Amino acid sequence: MDTPNTDTLGDTLVETGFAPNLAILDINNSLAVPHGFELPEPWNLPSRMFRHPIEVCPPDSAHPRKIGLRHPLLADHPFVRHVEARLGFEIDRNGAPNRHGYSSGPTARWWHAVDLITARKWRELLATRQFTERECIMHAVAYGCRYSHHEDKKASGYISITDARTVMNAVGASEPGDRSATIRAFSAPCVCRQDKGSEHWPINTGRLSAEAEAWGMIFGIEDGWFRYDRAGFLQWSELGRERYAAGDSATFIQASGQAAFAF
Template identity: 55%
Template sequence: MTELRDELGELLIEKGFAPNDFVLGLNQSLTVPYDMELPAPWNLPSRLFRFPIEVSAPTKDRPRRIGLMHPLLADHPFVRRVAAALPIALDPGGAPNEHGYSKCRTGLWWHAVDLISEGQWRALLDTAEFTTPGNIFNAVAYGLRYSGYDEERKRNGHISTAEARTIMAELGATEPDQRTTLLHELSPPMSCNPDGRGEHWPINGRASSAEDHAWSFILGIEDGWFEYDRSGHLVWSKYGRDRHAAGDAGTYIESSTGQIALAF
């Protein structure tokens, strides 16, 4: 069987949207030129806005496909430029490969986590139509779990619990009544010593939903169950480990003193 000519790939390279066939196949997307000035909101630091067009590789009997990472990206200035240069329309549903896989769902996560990581959570709320509430909830948990590495060496999360609460309120999330029960949905604390320099108490497991997972980090920080280590990663505190071990009991044993304390 004669292989199909990759006319679309040749045209994308000819028009300067990809440097060569190798890079086009490697990235499976088109990248907005770094020197292209973009108006708001397209200039936000979101990979969804930086790589707005998906391109799948051709096969022997299937031509290359091209589509949008999100239907609303049709108004992106770079997308308009590409669309005007091609004789075919960009599929608003993306460009799945021969196995039916598309990066469009991943793009929804990119948008949420990238803006949270940059501290631009208000911009995320303003462009929430480019992602989903579930991805925003997961990004809130991510933003509380990890810290950035800026010049100020901030080591207490990409966002604060106050900012996280504002995001949750904007999304109409309801704070759980049973705080302790929610935190017990996470896996029991277990220590590890990956580099031989001391104990580390990572937070593992997930709550039953993305919304509750975000709340578990907010409440865990506020109630002292979690704390940030020197690297800025959120871990179980000694108090949190003791409380988790006590379950739903009204008292718990302080591991540092061996004394019984009330579980407020």
């Protein structure tokens, strides 16, 4: 057993080439698949979970260094098998939580969902959903609706509304009946003004569930409550701000002063 002044596991990881030194190992808190290490499908997907499958917990004065998987199913990952073969023991399938019980495993589940959504690989996400959670997938759908790739000239989100609906249906998310109420559950529109005076109307969802957030984004885009700015960020539209201010009224007043039906 390691004493407070020894770090057998850390020294072994450095000696076997899995980390350049202990300082970098403690900064990264993980082992990454090295460049040039060939991975078959689905392990070659652009997921941070698949690129960094092993977490490493640094030692402290009372506890030695620990190593574990960021998800139990990563036991079949080719790099994990390679590391186990070099180290000569099985890596803990339940992660490497620190002395406070924190593990990066839950964060890695979110990485897997959002990385594949932003890579426009939602089909692959559904095919590997066992590595993430339903809530992570729905949060990732909302993220994909909210933001766009910087090279996307259309600036229309990482995922289309049609594809977003397909993903939501695949994870068993029930579509709410009251579209307006779903959007109005978001925080009230509030303007942000930049130094040059330009206005931006960010969408704040508060502490809503992942399902409510995702459906609200979908409805907001479909019904014109939200629109993308030139940079591809989703924000409240003028129509959406007017509709929100009207509440559940059957009519609302447009900026032109004319009344309109809220449907």
